[in-house]
Amino acid sequence: MTESRFLVYPSTESKTKLMSRTAENSGSPEQGQLLIDERRQHILSLIQSQGRVLVGELSRNLGISQITIRKDLEHLQSKGLVQRTHGGALRIQSSALFDPTLQEKQKQHSREKQRIAAAAAKMVEEGQCVMLDSGTTTTAIAHALKRFSQLTVITNAVNIAAELTSTNLEVILVGGSLRKNSFSLVGPLAEDVLQEMHADILFLGVDGFDPEVGLTTPNFLESRVNRAMVKAARRVVAVCDSTKFKRRSLSRIVAPSAIHCVITDRDLPPETAETLRAQNIEVVLV
Numbered sequence: 001m002t003e004s005r006f007l008v009y010p011s012t013e014s015k016t017k018l019m020s021r022t023a024e025n026s027g028s029p030e031q032g033q034l035l036i037d038e039r040r041q042h043i044l045s046l047i048q049s050q051g052r053v054l055v056g057e058l059s060r061n062l063g064i065s066q067i068t069i070r071k072d073l074e075h076l077q078s079k080g081l082v083q084r085t086h087g088g089a090l091r092i093q094s095s096a097l098f099d100p101t102l103q104e105k106q107k108q109h110s111r112e113k114q115r116i117a118a119a120a121a122k123m124v125e126e127g128q129c130v131m132l133d134s135g136t137t138t139t140a141i142a143h144a145l146k147r148f149s150q151l152t153v154i155t156n157a158v159n160i161a162a163e164l165t166s167t168n169l170e171v172i173l174v175g176g177s178l179r180k181n182s183f184s185l186v187g188p189l190a191e192d193v194l195q196e197m198h199a200d201i202l203f204l205g206v207d208g209f210d211p212e213v214g215l216t217t218p219n220f221l222e223s224r225v226n227r228a229m230v231k232a233a234r235r236v237v238a239v240c241d242s243t244k245f246k247r248r249s250l251s252r253i254v255a256p257s258a259i260h261c262v263i264t265d266r267d268l269p270p271e272t273a274e275t276l277r278a279q280n281i282e283v284v285l286v
Contacts, residue, residue, distance in 0.1 A: 039064070040072050047082050047091050052243060054088040087267070090243055112241040112265040113137045115286040117144040119263050120203050120239055126150045128200040132160055133226055134184030135205030137239045139163060154197055156190055156225055159183040172197075179222065186221035194228035202233030204259075206240050208247035211275045214256050216249035223251035230254050235261070242267040256281060 039062070047053050055073070059066045073089045076082045082089040117140035124130055127150050132138040134157035142160045145151060152170040155161055161173040174197075176190030204226060208216040215238060217223050230236050236258060242265050261282040273283045 036072075040076060043069075043072055044076055044081055047076075047089055051091050052085075052088055056087070086269070112286075113140045115265065116239050116241070116263045117141045119284055119286045120237065121145055121147070123201060123237065123261075124148065124151070128152075129154065129198065131155065131197075131199035131202040131229055131233055132157065133202070133204050133229055134160070134179075134182045134222075137205040137241075138203055141203050141239065145169070154194075154199055156185045156194075156229075157183055158185065174225075176225070177221075179219065182219075182222070184222060184225070186219070186225050190225050191228045194225065194232050197232045199229075199233045201235045201237060202229050203237050203239050204229065204253075206238060206244060206253065208249040209238060209240055209245050209262070210248050211245070211256055211272060211279070213248055213252060215253040215259070216247075217251055217253060218249040220251045223253045226253040230258050238262040239264075241265050242269075245269075245272050 043053060043058065046058075053073075055066050055069045058064070058069045062069075073082065073084055076089065077084045081092070083092050113136060116137055120141045121144035124145065126148055129152040130145065132142055132153060132155040134155070138155075138157065139160055142153070142155075142163045145153065146164070146167050146169075149168055152172065153160075153164060154172045154174065156174045156176065158173070158178065161171050164171050174185055174190045174193040176185035176193075177187040178184075179186055204215070206215040206226075207218055210216065215226075217226065230253070236254075238259050238261070240262070245264070245268060256276070256279050259281050261284060262276060263284045263286060266285045268283075268285060273285070276283050
């Protein structure tokens with residue numbers, strides 16, 4: 001999939017106009033304040049649509065110093081509009097029930113997900129049975145698995161099954177009720193089918209990974225299917241970008257002890273990585 005972590009900034013023409021207005025308004029306090037407010041509103045819009053912004057990228061694309069960008073982000077945080085992080089800011093997830101659609105997730109953190117997918121594919125060998133739950137990161141993994149010729153892929157994601165129809169891979173799509181929000185199959189039928197399955201490795205995407213609580217998702221039925229997948233797999237690998245850590249959603253899937261490995265990006269705080277390693281979880285940073 002081609003989800004984008006890169007930010008959709010103004011066109012060159014728009015950026016030139018913004019920089020020109022900055023110069024024109026530098027002598028007018030009222031006009032200057034208006035420009036600041038417009039810039040901060042633009043940054044807030046980016047955070048709300050993309051999920052995250054980085055100070056360096058904003059500075060380069062808006063032609064403004066990183067010090068000014070940091071002040072803008074701190075102002076937005078003081079208003080309770082964003083969550084500041086090292087090197088940027090995140091959209092505030094106001095509820096454990098927050099459940100974005102697959103299409104919305106496709107707009108977030110594409111580069112990280114592509115790197116995670118490449119690392120996940122390196123853990124797979126020809127002839128294995130691979131299990132993938134629903135989600136945009138696991139969809140990226142499915143795309144990376146197309147280079148194999150002899151794999152069995154078990155999934156509850158309709159879009160992943162469709163992604164692999166052009167390959168020679170054996171694809172098993174579990175039954176169940178369709179969650180249109182995530183293109184996933186859930187419910188008792190899916191759980192019953194998974195009880196009869198066994199996989200060499202499971203790649204599990206999650207909405208939240210709290211090192212103390214475990215892996216979580218905003219949907220109760222989804223959590224039950226994910227839990228059945230964990231029980232059916234010999235090796236369990238959590239795949240998620242670093243923004244998912246220390247976040248809790250409504251329903252717990254499994255405790256951290258059920259995970260053998262996690263693949264995430266290099267923005268993961270060192271202390272979080274150490275906490276995971278202390279629980280005998282292999283941490284792969286990409």
